[in-house]
Amino acid sequence: MSSEDVTIRWFRESDYAEVEDLVRNLARLFDDPFDARWFKMYMDKRLMENVPGCYVAVKGGNEVVGSVFCDILRDPTGSQYGYISNIMIKKDRRGMGIGEKLLKAALQYLTIAGVPRIWANVREQTEAMVHLFEKHQFIKKFATYENRPPPYGI
Ligand SMILES: CC(C)(COP(=O)(O)OP(=O)(O)OC[C@H]1O[C@@H](n2cnc3c(N)ncnc32)[C@H](O)[C@@H]1OP(=O)(O)O)[C@@H](O)C(=O)NCCC(=O)NCCS
Secondary structure, three states: OOOOEEEEEEEEHHHHHHHHHHHHHHHHHOOOOOOOOHHHHHHHHHHHHOOOOEEEEEEOOOOEEEEEEEEEEEOOOOEEEEEEEEEEOOOOHOOHHHHHHHHHHHHHHHHOOOOOOEOOOOOOOHHHHHHHHOOOOOOOOOOOOOOOOOOOOO
């Protein structure tokens, strides 16, 4: 199988259930929490913008097989940056070039938007992910450390 009959387009309302499933599975993969109510609001807000900042990969015209988020943000110094996150391909569609197609679309959008730098969270446990981003000239800048406070406080 190849990615030839896979097209990349902006997220639409009708893709909601499939994208929710992808992001929910991604959260599960990394043992992160997923709040369905919040996610719905988050995506509804995206749909109100001219550009929703979420690309989907669609196979055969109707099956959503992957998604990626790409946003233009500003850091506290006022400097703009592009941010690519939550790239996820359906389990049975991985390794066919779809992740790369999505990443290229996100990079193209952010490059044309003129951001001076693009950041991405890359999970180093995921070999395919590291390879894909390094192939597209991402270099490791810093590491994110996580602390999970006890739920009932100190
Ligand atoms: C990481 C992920 C997005 C890559 O998408 P994909 O469609 O499977 O990858 P592609 O087929 O486009 O391959 C891209 C490159 O990675 C390589 N690759 C694919 N699977 C690989 C694997 N399991 N191990 C090592 N390299 C791999 C490919 O060979 C290709 O490199 P090449 O062009 O030099 O040959 C996808 O595997 C995925 O959804 N993984 C689980 C979710 C995840 O970890 N997301 C990141 C969250 S932050």
